[in-house]
Amino acid sequence: MATATVAATAPLSNGFLLRRGPNEGAKSARGLQWTKNHRQSPSSRRFGAAVITAKFDLKPPPYPLNALEPHMSANTLSFHWGKHHRAYVDNLNKQIVGTELEAKSLEDIVIQTYNNGDLLPPFNNAAQIWNHDFFWESMKPGGGGKPSGELLKLIERDFGSFEKLCEELRAAAATQFGSGWAWLAFNPRPSDGKELLVVKSPNAVNPLVLGYIPLLTIDVWEHAYYLDYQNRRPDYISIFMEKLVSWDAVSAKLEVAKAQAA
Amino acid sequence: MAAAATISPPCALLSYQGLRGALVSTRTFQSAKNQRQCGRAVAAPISAKFDLKPPPYPLDALEPHMSRDTISYHWGKHHRGYVENLNMQIVGTDLDGMSLEDIIILSYNKGDILPSFNNAAQIWNHDFFWESMVPNGGGKPSGDLLELIERDFGSFEKFSAKFRSAASTQFGSGWVWLAYKANRLNVGNAINPRPSDEDKKLVVVKSPNAVNPLVWDYLPLLTIDLWEFHLFTESSS
Numbered sequence: 169m170a171t172a173t174v175a176a177t178a179p180l181s182n183g184f185l186l187r188r189g190p191n192e193g194a195k196s197a198r199g200l201q202w203t204k205n206h207r208q209s210p211s212s213r214r215f216g217a218a219v220i221t222a223k224f225d226l227k228p229p230p231y232p233l234n235a236l237e238p239h240m241s242a243n244t245l246s247f248h249w250g251k252h253h254r255a256y257v258d259n260l261n262k263q264i265v266g267t268e269l270e271a272k273s274l275e276d277i278v279i280q281t282y283n284n285g286d287l288l289p290p291f292n293n294a295a296q297i298w299n300h301d302f303f304w305e306s307m308k309p310g311g312g313g314k315p316s317g318e319l320l321k322l323i324e325r326d327f328g329s330f331e332k333l334c335e336e337l338r339a340a341a342a343t344q345f346g347s348g349w350a351w352l353a354f355n356p357r358p359s360d361g362k363e364l365l366v367v368k369s370p371n372a373v374n375p376l377v378l379g380y381i382p383l384l385t386i387d388v389w390e391h392a393y394y395l396d397y398q399n400r401r402p403d404y405i406s407i408f409m410e411k412l413v414s415w416d417a418v419s420a421k422l423e424v425a426k427a428q429a430a
Numbered sequence: 431m432a433a434a435a436t437i438s439p440p441c442a443l444l445s446y447q448g449l450r451g452a453l454v455s456t457r458t459f460q461s462a463k464n465q466r467q468c469g470r471a472v473a474a475p476i477s478a479k480f481d482l483k484p485p486p487y488p489l490d491a492l493e494p495h496m497s498r499d500t501i502s503y504h505w506g507k508h509h510r511g512y513v514e515n516l517n518m519q520i521v522g523t524d525l526d527g528m529s530l531e532d533i534i535i536l537s538y539n540k541g542d543i544l545p546s547f548n549n550a551a552q553i554w555n556h557d558f559f560w561e562s563m564v565p566n567g568g569g570k571p572s573g574d575l576l577e578l579i580e581r582d583f584g585s586f587e588k589f590s591a592k593f594r595s596a597a598s599t600q601f602g603s604g605w606v607w608l609a610y611k612a613n614r615l616n617v618g619n620a621i622n623p624r625p626s627d628e629d630k631k632l633v634v635v636k637s638p639n640a641v642n643p644l645v646w647d648y649l650p651l652l653t654i655d656l657w658e659f660h661l662f663t664e665s666s667s
Binding site for chain 2: 371
């Protein structure tokens with residue numbers, strides 16, 4: 169198997185789990201966004217008298233549904249977010265009610281139900297919620313262009329050049345057979361000194377389960393591009409890179425990732 | 431899952447008879463129809479490309495249930511793409527000259543799939559999918575098929591429910607199959623050393639991406655394509 173993430177023999181680092189901890193939802197890589205848009209950090213519930221059941225919400229993209237036109241249509245967003253993403257949220261909420269997962273953050277549910285590759289039922293829904301939240305943030309109206317600053321420096325250090333990164337990302341996205349994702353991710357403990365890497369993953373799998381910190385993703389499930397590009401996945405990938413990708417968001421996530429790794 | 435040990439050369443389709451009993455005629459016919467002629471294998475080696483086989487009905491024949499647009503993309507672009515890509519992949523290799531089914535089993539490589547698998551299997555799967563449908567299809571099966579369905583699922587309705595449930599729970603891209611396996615035991619692809627007609631069992635199985643039941647030594651009877659795209663040219667998801 170070609171993909172790094174499918175080789176689930178890479179054990180999830182205990183150090184990674186300890187740093188995050190089950191009750192540190194508010195301190196996760198997603199930072200402020202987490203407490204704002206998802207459930208309150210579990211620590212706040214401990215002070216309550218009774219246990220409350222808290223559901224996950226369907227978080228909207230950080231721009232109107234038509235804001236990515238003409239590169240990604242409002243029609244696509246309306247199905248992709250309004251139906252697919254919504255269904256993952258509704259289904260996960262149903263799956264976790266009355267179970268121990270109910271008190272956990274989304275990231276903790278993802279990692280726990282990944283179960284070293286022997287997926288438990290909530291994994292697909294939980295990971296797909298996380299992946300889609302992240303995907304909307306990976307894009308912005310008027311996106312594209314080049315990264316700068318610290319991010320560009322690291323890209324040039326670990327890939328040789330921005331162009332080589334783009335090539336690798338496009339190739340990963342184009343060659344993920346069937347449904348899946350392509351990622352730029354940060355490895356907090358690289359054995360070869362390269363902190364940035366491109367990975368592709370099938371179905372709902374994401375780099376969190378390997379202990380990497382995702383920085384950017386492109387969704388290559390057919391529902392992401394079929395309405396606008398039909399079977400022309402390479403065209404979709406090109407437009408994503410040239411007109412949609414938000415390097416600002418990637419830079420911000422890199423800053424958080426480095427701070428956590430330090 | 432390990433692939434079947436027996437890989438028959440293209441001309442030896444008749445050798446299946448000993449293992450498969452009653453269904454051999456169906457499979458032989460289908461294989462002969464879909465693949466290259468046996469005769470070519472004994473002539474001088476020629477590089478023979480696979481053709482894009484059309485559905486056995488006009489592209490609008492399944493309206494309104496499956497639109498002409500859907501079939502025109504699904505067959506005309508996706509299925510065609512797999513054919514063109516496989517032909518490019520096998521030229522000048524030892525896969526050139528093999529039957530499609532043999533390429534599939536070889537390149538499945540016991541699960542550690544080789545590059546030509548996805549294209550080869552998707553060609554086979556799509557040829558099979560078009561044949562799984564017919565204008566004004568639906569209704570109920572009859573004869574031997576109905577008897578076996580009732581024996582192995584309890585009733586046609588129970589089989590239907592199981593098939594639909596499998597189709598709606600395949601996560602990601604893939605296929606759902608009604609297949610015939612030469613072993614009534616509930617063990618994957620075990621080969622019964624003393625097969626009889628009584629042993630053969632119908633099963634509903636799901637497979638991801640391009641995988642199909644041939645690689646488990648099952649005989650596919652029916653399939654439904656669950657890759658997302660062909661839903662998108664109809665209406666909503």
